[in-house]
Amino acid sequence: MSIKETCHCGSVEFTLQNDPMMHFACHCSDCQKLWGNSFFGYAYSTDDISITGEVKKYSFEGGSGNQLHFVFCPECGSKIHSQPDLIEGMIYVPCGMLKEHYEYEPKVEIFSANKASCFAQLKATAESYEHNGTIERISELLENLEQR
Amino acid sequence: MSDLEQEIEKLKKENKKLSLESKLRKSMAVELDRQKDLLRQATEEVEAQKEKIEGISLKLSRYLPVQLYEQIFSGSLDIHKKSERKKLTIFFSDIVDFTSISEQIEAEEISEFLSFYLTEMSTIAEKFGGTIDKFIGDAIMIFFGDPQSEGDVQDAKNCVDMAIEMQNRIDALQPYIRKQFSFPANLKIRIGINTGFCNVGNFGSTSRLDYTAIGRGINVASRLESEAESGEILVSENTKILLEDFFEFTSERVVNLKGLPHPVNCFNVSHEKSLNRESILGECFKLVINDSNLSDNDLTKLKAFVAKYSEDSSKNEPKADPN
Numbered sequence: 001m002s003i004k005e006t007c008h009c010g011s012v013e014f015t016l017q018n019d020p021m022m023h024f025a026c027h028c029s030d031c032q033k034l035w036g037n038s039f040f041g042y043a044y045s046t047d048d049i050s051i052t053g054e055v056k057k058y059s060f061e062g063g064s065g066n067q068l069h070f071v072f073c074p075e076c077g078s079k080i081h082s083q084p085d086l087i088e089g090m091i092y093v094p095c096g097m098l099k100e101h102y103e104y105e106p107k108v109e110i111f112s113a114n115k116a117s118c119f120a121q122l123k124a125t126a127e128s129y130e131h132n133g134t135i136e137r138i139s140e141l142l143e144n145l146e147q148r
Numbered sequence: 149m150s151d152l153e154q155e156i157e158k159l160k161k162e163n164k165k166l167s168l169e170s171k172l173r174k175s176m177a178v179e180l181d182r183q184k185d186l187l188r189q190a191t192e193e194v195e196a197q198k199e200k201i202e203g204i205s206l207k208l209s210r211y212l213p214v215q216l217y218e219q220i221f222s223g224s225l226d227i228h229k230k231s232e233r234k235k236l237t238i239f240f241s242d243i244v245d246f247t248s249i250s251e252q253i254e255a256e257e258i259s260e261f262l263s264f265y266l267t268e269m270s271t272i273a274e275k276f277g278g279t280i281d282k283f284i285g286d287a288i289m290i291f292f293g294d295p296q297s298e299g300d301v302q303d304a305k306n307c308v309d310m311a312i313e314m315q316n317r318i319d320a321l322q323p324y325i326r327k328q329f330s331f332p333a334n335l336k337i338r339i340g341i342n343t344g345f346c347n348v349g350n351f352g353s354t355s356r357l358d359y360t361a362i363g364r365g366i367n368v369a370s371r372l373e374s375e376a377e378s379g380e381i382l383v384s385e386n387t388k389i390l391l392e393d394f395f396e397f398t399s400e401r402v403v404n405l406k407g408l409p410h411p412v413n414c415f416n417v418s419h420e421k422s423l424n425r426e427s428i429l430g431e432c433f434k435l436v437i438n439d440s441n442l443s444d445n446d447l448t449k450l451k452a453f454v455a456k457y458s459e460d461s462s463k464n465e466p467k468a469d470p471n
Contacts, residue, residue, distance in 0.1 A: 047164045064182060086175065086179065087172065089172060089175070134175075134179045135176060138173075141172055142169065142172055142173070145165060145168060
């Protein structure tokens with residue numbers, strides 16, 4: 001399957017192949033600042049996305065010491081996805097972008113100790129880590145990859 | 149789409165999958181390495197902190213009584229507990245004519261001598277389990293009975309045994325001290341010992357505490373030390389009463405101690421080591437055996453004495469009721 005979506009103003013258009021490999025939430029301070037609150041979204045392979053239109057990229061060093069890149073529309077500021085060097089080959093797309101296509105049900109949340117108290121009980125969350133949960137998330141991604 | 153094209157698409161998809169899998173596995177290996185590195189760093193930091201704390205506590209240990217240091221570092225010391233009333237045996241000593249000796253020797257030598265002297269005396273104090281309360285110049289205050297006590301009698305005995313060993317050690321070191329520190333005369337110390345109830349615990353301000361003992365018992369020991377002759381161990385009657393079975397006490401004298409309303413009876417203790425005596429106290433008898441000097445004749449008498457009571461023990465048993 002293939003999904004076509006745009007940023008808020010429509011200047012950037014992107015297509016996603018395949019279903020998301022994981023629904024997850026990240027409550028780290030960087031996400032809270034850059035996404036406006038915790039990150040709620042999906043993990044995709046970098047091969048799954050293709051973008052048309054001009055985008056800008058903002059990169060910085062995350063808590064692990066690896067770079068994290070944010071891709072956004074320079075017109076309206078909508079963030080299309082982020083891309084961590086920590087887990088090579090993956091991008092994260094916010095769930096708000098794909099609201100028409102999926103019911104967001106995060107199974108994993110990371111940096112849980114940092115989340116706002118109103119998110120205390122995310123309904124479907126099965127695994128909650130106070131750290132970056134990277135090893136656990138990669139294991140799950142590998143499992144999900146088998147089923148593709 | 150032809151079969152061939154479909155096959156190519158399938159292979160492309162498979163290839164992408166394999167490529168992503170390889171990237172994910174690589175990321176996992178990198179992350180594992182990073183975490184291992186973090187763990188190693190954290191372990192190193194903990195080790196460094198541990199070493200630092202051990203270094204500090206080692207330095208600190210030299211400023212505190214051994215027993216107190218052990219209580220602090222085992223976590224058993226309650227600093228909120230102010231003080232307790234306990235029966236202690238208190239020891240004071242100082243060097244005879246130290247002020248005039250200090251005038252005749254270089255300051256560096258005095259400082260080296262004091263360090264040597266106090267180390268020698270502390271080693272003996274630790275051997276007998278004394279709590280070194282403080283050094284005041286050449287004077288030493290030690291007490292027995294807190295934080296650990298072996299009972300009034302044993303605490304007092306340990307204290308007097310320690311005092312005797314100190315006097316004997318000084319006699320033995322005399323030639324070395326005269327040579328090493330250019331001492332103008334023989335080194336002599338005077339010792340005062342008293343047993344009595346004192347308040348012992350943490351005294352001082354909220355920010356600076358001193359673990360020490362206070363009370364009349366301390367003052368008496370300190371005054372006895374000033375009264376003692378050169379080379380003498382002077383003990384109060386309170387201490388003597390506890391130790392009559394163990395030491396030879398001579399030359400009873402009554403002294404008026406400064407600041408105390410009544411005169412105090414005190415006794416000189418012979419520098420002989422404590423006698424190897426065993427005693428047993430019953431309601432109607434007291435038996436004291438000095439087994440270091442027990443002759444064959446004494447032993448025979450003793451055996452006969454004990455045998456008499458073991459043979460006749462049946463006569464004390466209640467008679468069976470004839471009815």
